[in-house]
Amino acid sequence: MKYISTRGVSANQSATQSFSDILLGGLAPDGGLYLPEHYPQVADRLNEWRSLDYAELAFRILSLFIDDIPSADLRAICKKTYTAETYRYCRPGRNAADIVPLTSLAPDFHLLELSNGPTLAFKDMAMQLLGNLFEYALGKRGETINILGATSGDTGSAAEYAMLGKHNVRVFMLSPEGRMSAFQRAQMYSLDEPNIFNIAVRGMFDDAQDIVKAVSNDAEFKARYKIGAVNSINWARVAAQIVYYFKGYFAATRSNDDEVVFSVPSGNFGNICAGHIARMMGLPIARLVLATNENNVLDEFFRSGIYRPRTSSETHVTSSPSMDISKASNFERFVFDLVGRDAAVVRELWQSVDAGGTFDLNATPFMTHLPAFCFVSGSSSHADRLATIRDVWQRHQLMIDTHTADGVKVAREHGLPGLPTIVLETAQAVKFAETIREALDRDPLRPLPLEGIESLPQQVTVMAADVAAVKSFVAARC
Numbered sequence: 001m002k003y004i005s006t007r008g009v010s011a012n013q014s015a016t017q018s019f020s021d022i023l024l025g026g027l028a029p030d031g032g033l034y035l036p037e038h039y040p041q042v043a044d045r046l047n048e049w050r051s052l053d054y055a056e057l058a059f060r061i062l063s064l065f066i067d068d069i070p071s072a073d074l075r076a077i078c079k080k081t082y083t084a085e086t087y088r089y090c091r092p093g094r095n096a097a098d099i100v101p102l103t104s105l106a107p108d109f110h111l112l113e114l115s116n117g118p119t120l121a122f123k124d125m126a127m128q129l130l131g132n133l134f135e136y137a138l139g140k141r142g143e144t145i146n147i148l149g150a151t152s153g154d155t156g157s158a159a160e161y162a163m164l165g166k167h168n169v170r171v172f173m174l175s176p177e178g179r180m181s182a183f184q185r186a187q188m189y190s191l192d193e194p195n196i197f198n199i200a201v202r203g204m205f206d207d208a209q210d211i212v213k214a215v216s217n218d219a220e221f222k223a224r225y226k227i228g229a230v231n232s233i234n235w236a237r238v239a240a241q242i243v244y245y246f247k248g249y250f251a252a253t254r255s256n257d258d259e260v261v262f263s264v265p266s267g268n269f270g271n272i273c274a275g276h277i278a279r280m281m282g283l284p285i286a287r288l289v290l291a292t293n294e295n296n297v298l299d300e301f302f303r304s305g306i307y308r309p310r311t312s313s314e315t316h317v318t319s320s321p322s323m324d325i326s327k328a329s330n331f332e333r334f335v336f337d338l339v340g341r342d343a344a345v346v347r348e349l350w351q352s353v354d355a356g357g358t359f360d361l362n363a364t365p366f367m368t369h370l371p372a373f374c375f376v377s378g379s380s381s382h383a384d385r386l387a388t389i390r391d392v393w394q395r396h397q398l399m400i401d402t403h404t405a406d407g408v409k410v411a412r413e414h415g416l417p418g419l420p421t422i423v424l425e426t427a428q429a430v431k432f433a434e435t436i437r438e439a440l441d442r443d444p445l446r447p448l449p450l451e452g453i454e455s456l457p458q459q460v461t462v463m464a465a466d467v468a469a470v471k472s473f474v475a476a477r478c
């Protein structure tokens with residue numbers, strides 16, 4: 001499989017990049033995001049895949065996108081990654097060997113538990129694989145990499161845990177100062193590892209993400225300091241996330257003629273972008289429900305056709321903080337498909353977005369294509385979140401986190417009669433204890449090894465959200 005950039009060569013021109021190149025390259029040199037030159041069609045493989053375990057399913061799906069790693073090696077990487085030991089923090093009574101157990105709240109309403117990995121958020125699903133892929137690809141090339149990432153709370157710790165002890169990888173992770181939960185801060189800042197550097201920037205996630213993109217767009221700096229990416233701007237993240245849509249579909253259905261609805265708590269559009277691609281590959285998804293918190297840029301687009309990213313000062317600090325995002329990177333990947341994979345159109349639209357502007361697709365023919373992509377959307381507020389957490393606790397004795405609560409709330413409004421709805425459970429409640437206490441007047445349970453992490457010593461460098469300052473921090477340590 002070759003890869004093309006959303007802003008580069010158009011789909012009918014020759015594509016150039018292999019998987020390992022874009023794994024290590026992250027953002028495309030033209031500022032766009034990589035996508036495969038076509039989506040493999042797999043409807044006729046669902047029978048064969050239905051009974052596979054997670055690691056084997058991951059191998060089968062990923063091998064459609066990765067043809068420059070020998071099969072035996074890729075299978076071994078998947079087997080090493082998707083183990084019950086790594087994804088062990090599941091609810092009592094669930095089988096950790098399922099990797100993503102399905103929990104039913106009603107016969108046709110399920111949670112897909114994606115947050116049973118080391119950092120208790122869905123980011124571990126892809127990030128653990130990335131850690132192993134980086135180690136493999138760098139080892140083969142005899143190279144090292146300096147990862148520059150941005151987090152609103154979960155990507156950071158997932159990346160840092162995935163890269164722990166990897167001698168050929170350094171991680172520089174930008175987080176928004178004072179915007180994450182105490183637990184999230186402790187997960188990252190309490191790590192005392194020679195290859196991990198935490199930087200808290202004065203701003204929001206979008207400021208941090210802008211810095212990552214600006215550094216990546218400086219070709220000379222990127223090459224000199226071997227800068228790589230672990231955010232979902234890196235195609236490998238999205239590819240790995242496709243797998244659990246298939247696994248969730250198989251767990252919630254009996255036959256491959258059944259259709260399902262997925263509900264996805266969304267911020268940077270990476271998670272639901274993987275669902276969109278799974279559907280484009282032929283997985284019978286009748287509807288993709290996009291759920292936002294009070295930062296409802298994406299909900300606004302799917303309701304109105306207008307994409308209006310907000311500035312950091314217009315971005316709300318909410319109780320589902322990992323979704324406090326107003327400029328969704330992966331939305332560009334979806335728009336590339338929506339406009340018929342015409343890179344020139346994407347370039348023009350993002351010229352406006354990158355200059356702080358907006359776009360309106362209403363007067364374009366692309367709006368007529370939108371319904372065929374099966375998205376619906378809704379948003380959730382702090383009060384909705386509390387009510388949903390309470391309701392699920394009282395009716396099912398299950399504690400859900402604030403982001404999953406947004407997904408449940410919007411799913412209840414947009415399910416389709418007679419079809420199973422699968423809400424992606426994107427984090428564990430313990431990461432957002434303050435809001436859980438507000439909703440339920442009790443503390444969430446936490447895994448034993450994470451008892452007391454908030455009182456460990458923390459190391460973080462605080463700085464302005466400034467590209468030059470971040471560059472000199474990185475340069476001084478490489």
Ligand SMILES: Cc1ncc(COP(=O)(O)O)c(C=O)c1O
Pocket residue numbers: 121122153154155232265266267268269270271272322323403404426427
């Ligand atoms: C817990 C949680 N839920 C949902 C999201 C939103 O996912 P995405 O950014 O892929 O849309 C994130 C962050 O990305 C998250 O950390």
Ligand SMILES: N[C@@H](CCOP(=O)(O)O)C(=O)O
Pocket residue numbers: 150151152153154155156205230231232233267268270322323329
């Ligand atoms: N919600 C994320 C921010 C988005 O990150 P991405 O790596 O999925 O692009 C976080 O918690 O850090």
